[in-house]
Amino acid sequence: MTDPALALDDVRFRWPGRSSFALSVPEFRMAQSESVLLLGESGSGKSTLLSLICGIVTADSGCVAVGGTDIATLRAGARDRFRAERIGVIFQHFNLLPYASVSDNILLPLRFAPERRKRAAPDEAAGLCSALGLPDGITGTTAGRLSVGQQQRVAVARALIGQPPLIVADEPTSALDAATQDSFLGLLFDRIAATGSSLLMVSHDERLGARFDRVVRLADIARTERRTA
Numbered sequence: 537m538t539d540p541a542l543a544l545d546d547v548r549f550r551w552p553g554r555s556s557f558a559l560s561v562p563e564f565r566m567a568q569s570e571s572v573l574l575l576g577e578s579g580s581g582k583s584t585l586l587s588l589i590c591g592i593v594t595a596d597s598g599c600v601a602v603g604g605t606d607i608a609t610l611r612a613g614a615r616d617r618f619r620a621e622r623i624g625v626i627f628q629h630f631n632l633l634p635y636a637s638v639s640d641n642i643l644l645p646l647r648f649a650p651e652r653r654k655r656a657a658p659d660e661a662a663g664l665c666s667a668l669g670l671p672d673g674i675t676g677t678t679a680g681r682l683s684v685g686q687q688q689r690v691a692v693a694r695a696l697i698g699q700p701p702l703i704v705a706d707e708p709t710s711a712l713d714a715a716t717q718d719s720f721l722g723l724l725f726d727r728i729a730a731t732g733s734s735l736l737m738v739s740h741d742e743r744l745g746a747r748f749d750r751v752v753r754l755a756d757i758a759r760t761e762r763r764t765a
């Protein structure tokens with residue numbers, strides 16, 4: 537039997553030093569190649585959940601397994617390499633290196649991920665740029681000079697390069713108008729259909745739901761505790 541792309545069991549978490557917010561997830565699963573839209577209001581813990589899934593923070597108890605590997609069993613350095621190998625992350629604010637070229641930004645995760653680097657074709661960065669509708673020759677441009685929409689596409693190319701099995705995206709469409717949102721999602725879905733990657737996207741916009749295999753509300757899979765500190 538193949539491992540689920542993602543499995544959370546009895547996960548509990550509090551941000552260190554902050555008792556005012558707690559998140560617990562009894563059970564959540566994603567199958568391989570599945571796309572899930574995770575909805576929740578602002579401050580409900582969506583980004584916190586993604587940080588747990590990416591191993592940026594570790595659960596106080598319970599298990600977060602990505603492709604069958606419990607990330608709590610990995611030491612910090614190994615966890616960073618595991619994330620680079622297995623998860624393509626699209627951050628809310630893209631987190632591009634503004635002084636580095638588009639090409640260097642896209643290739644960045646491969647530096648820490650030898651297996652993913654082997655899977656990436658030599659011209660994949662340029663190919664992704666063109667598939668994502670970026671202009672020819674953009675790979676040498678400094679990322680800080682791009683429009684917001686272009687930065688977003690570069691962030692997607694960086695997440696997709698080398699075909700990581702899981703793509704995690706934190707509100708990647710929030711800065712886009714409706715038409716650009718639609719074409720952006722079309723491109724993202726074309727790419728994950730081609731590679732068979734799973735996609736977990738966080739948003740507070742339920743209109744995006746039609747494109748996904750499943751729409752999940754954070755409130756239905758997690759309990760949160762919020763107190764004014």
Ligand SMILES: Nc1ncnc2c1ncn2[C@@H]1O[C@H](COP(=O)(O)OP(=O)(O)OP(=O)(O)O)[C@@H](O)[C@H]1O
Binds near residue numbers: 577
């Ligand atoms: N790095 C952090 N350190 C400490 N507390 C944090 C950190 N990141 C988030 N929190 C706290 O965790 C709680 C949930 O925030 P989170 O960003 O996960 O919610 P969200 O649903 O993603 O919100 P939004 O839709 O506004 O991005 C908030 O109380 C927030 O202050």
